[in-house]
Amino acid sequence: MIRFFNTLSGTLEEFKPLREGEVRLYTCGPTVYDYPHIGNYRAYIFEDLLKRFLLLAGFKVIHVMNITDVDDKTIKGAARLGLSLQDYTAKYIEAFFEDIKTLRILPADLYPRATEHIPDMVKMVKGLLARGFAYYKEGSVYFSIEKFPAYGRLAKINLEELKAGARVDSDEYEKESVHDFALWKKAKEGEPFWETELGAGRPGWHIECSAMSSRYLGPSLDIHCGGIDNIFPHHENEIAQSEAFYGQKFVNYWLHCHHLVVDGEKMSKSRGNFYTLRDLLARGLDPVDLRFFLLSTHYRKMLNFTFDSLEQARASRQRILDFVYELEHRTFPPGDQPEISELTEKMLEDFKNSLADDLNISAALAALFEFIREINSRLSRDLIKQADGARILAAVQELDRVLAILPEKEEQPLPPEILSRIEARQKARKEKNFALADAIREELRQLGIILEDTKEGVRWKRIK
RNA sequence: GGCGCGGUACCCAAGCGGCUAAGGGAGAGGUCUGCAAAACCUCGAUUCGUCGGUUCGAGUCCGACCCGCGCCUCCA
Numbered sequence: 001m002i003r004f005f006n007t008l009s010g011t012l013e014e015f016k017p018l019r020e021g022e023v024r025l026y027t028c029g030p031t032v033y034d035y036p037h038i039g040n041y042r043a044y045i046f047e048d049l050l051k052r053f054l055l056l057a058g059f060k061v062i063h064v065m066n067i068t069d070v071d072d073k074t075i076k077g078a079a080r081l082g083l084s085l086q087d088y089t090a091k092y093i094e095a096f097f098e099d100i101k102t103l104r105i106l107p108a109d110l111y112p113r114a115t116e117h118i119p120d121m122v123k124m125v126k127g128l129l130a131r132g133f134a135y136y137k138e139g140s141v142y143f144s145i146e147k148f149p150a151y152g153r154l155a156k157i158n159l160e161e162l163k164a165g166a167r168v169d170s171d172e173y174e175k176e177s178v179h180d181f182a183l184w185k186k187a188k189e190g191e192p193f194w195e196t197e198l199g200a201g202r203p204g205w206h207i208e209c210s211a212m213s214s215r216y217l218g219p220s221l222d223i224h225c226g227g228i229d230n231i232f233p234h235h236e237n238e239i240a241q242s243e244a245f246y247g248q249k250f251v252n253y254w255l256h257c258h259h260l261v262v263d264g265e266k267m268s269k270s271r272g273n274f275y276t277l278r279d280l281l282a283r284g285l286d287p288v289d290l291r292f293f294l295l296s297t298h299y300r301k302m303l304n305f306t307f308d309s310l311e312q313a314r315a316s317r318q319r320i321l322d323f324v325y326e327l328e329h330r331t332f333p334p335g336d337q338p339e340i341s342e343l344t345e346k347m348l349e350d351f352k353n354s355l356a357d358d359l360n361i362s363a364a365l366a367a368l369f370e371f372i373r374e375i376n377s378r379l380s381r382d383l384i385k386q387a388d389g390a391r392i393l394a395a396v397q398e399l400d401r402v403l404a405i406l407p408e409k410e411e412q413p414l415p416p417e418i419l420s421r422i423e424a425r426q427k428a429r430k431e432k433n434f435a436l437a438d439a440i441r442e443e444l445r446q447l448g449i450i451l452e453d454t455k456e457g458v459r460w461k462r463i464k
Numbered sequence: 465g466g467c468g469c470g471g472u473a474c475c476c477a478a479g480c481g482g483c484u485a486a487g488g489g490a491g492a493g494g495u496c497u498g499c500a501a502a503a504c505c506u507c508g509a510u511u512c513g514u515c516g517g518u519u520c521g522a523g524u525c526c527g528a529c530c531c532g533c534g535c536c537u538c539c540a
Binding site for chain 2: 028030031036037039040041042043044046071072073155156157158205225226227228229230231232233234256257258259260261264265266296297298300301302304308309311312313314315316319322325326354360361362363365366367368369370373376377379380429432434437438441442445450451452453454455459461
């Protein structure tokens with residue numbers, strides 16, 4: 001049984017897709033006004049884990065992620081540089097795609113852009129006007145939340161209290177009630193706009209997700225994800241718009257990822273604790289280590305990024321890589337043992353069952369590490385046979401369909417000058433010239449290559 | 465004011481009513497080694513923020529309190 005924590009109900013629920021064997025997944029994508037930061041990637045990596053798990057569990061997944069390429073920030077950014085909206089956002093869209101590839105995030109099936117779906121949004125806004133859920137005010141269109149009694153269910157916000165505690169809204173647009181939100185914003189001097197049946201203007205942020213999700217996934221979808229901060233108002237508003245328009249349930253399961261903080265505090269540029277992926281790559285970070293770090297804490301728990309915790313994650317991942325390396329490079333005696341198959345199957349089952357339990361990655365990894373220790377113990381006593389080794393390796397590779405943390409292919413071969421240094425060291429060792437041997441070892445270490453002397457000869461591995 | 469999250473060994477972290485409280489990192493001991501490094505193995509909490517309560521039995525449920533954090537405004 002697969003179960004997820006549904007923000008809507010506030011409880012763990014058994015997962016049942018609308019259509020047997022198929023999951024329609026919508027995840028909120030980037031607003032392309034700047035380079036994404038590592039907190040953004042925590043959310044995308046959580047979604048990637050979810051999706052990869054669903055795929056491993058045998059589901060067909062149809063995944064749509066929007067790209068917000070028109071909003072206040074993109075408009076401001078473009079204006080500042082005197083660029084068109086499109087020219088301004090193109091750079092960040094490209095950076096986003098580069099980054100997700102670097103982090104081994106599986107691409108979505110579709111990346112609809114807001115600017116390319118204006119007609120869908122206009123149609124929806126018109127429908128909401130016709131049904132009395134929306135109203136015009138000075139050329140803009142607003143959603144009237146009092147017309148939608150279920151408003152506040154997702155965020156568990158009581159409208160009365162919300163009104164009492166809210167600050168005065170200083171929005172330059174006029175609306176009837178403070179918490180009504182804009183569906184369509186009247187064109188302003190010097191800002192991009194679209195000439196439509198609603199008048200000249202641009203869409204509000206929330207309507208874009210409602211329009212694009214239904215366009216590609218239908219009026220009802222299985223899972224909608226995003227960061228915890230999207231719950232209110234963004235997702236609350238999406239529900240209001242979509243359900244008011246279609247008159248049916250919008251999303252069955254809402255999954256939200258908690259924040260990443262840095263050194264215990266919210267990341268912000270003014271605090272100087274703001275990192276993009278590029279910042280970290282420039283420091284020599286292996287992006288897959290970052291992936292593992294972001295992956296290895298449960299998605300509903302706040303994650304504290306520090307360079308120390310990143311180092312812990314790196315070391316932890318290295319243990320898995322060393323295990324795989326050993327299996328790939330060792331020679332085994334022929335034969336196989338049913339006991340090993342059993343251990344392997346048990347580990348796979350534990351791993352998958354843990355993930356099926358609201359993506360409990362800690363328990364899943366614990367199953368893997370326990371298995372690694374068990375097998376290592378046997379390896380050290382030469383108790384693993386050839387077929388066992390192949391089976392173990394296949395199992396770890398299967399898990400890696402979800403984790404995606406193993407080295408991509410064969411390691412890059414070493415350049416000849418390095419190889420000859422290794423040979424020189426072997427020669428020195430044979431001649432018992434250990435001072436020279438150690439000097440060469442240290443020299444290579446400086447170059448990021450670690451040598452290991454094993455029974456089966458010298459081995460090397462790269463370190464970052 | 466409202467809503468919500470967290471406090472488990474030196475650090476990260478699972479466990480959510482009942483086997484000896486997972487797992488990883490660091491550390492200590494050992495194996496291997498010319499010595500190392502690396503790797504591997506072993507060992508690390510009578511105890512789960514504090515105080516009460518419920519229960520045959522509580523990190524696990526209830527109450528109070530202390531500490532840290534987030535949201536209620538754009539934000540993953």
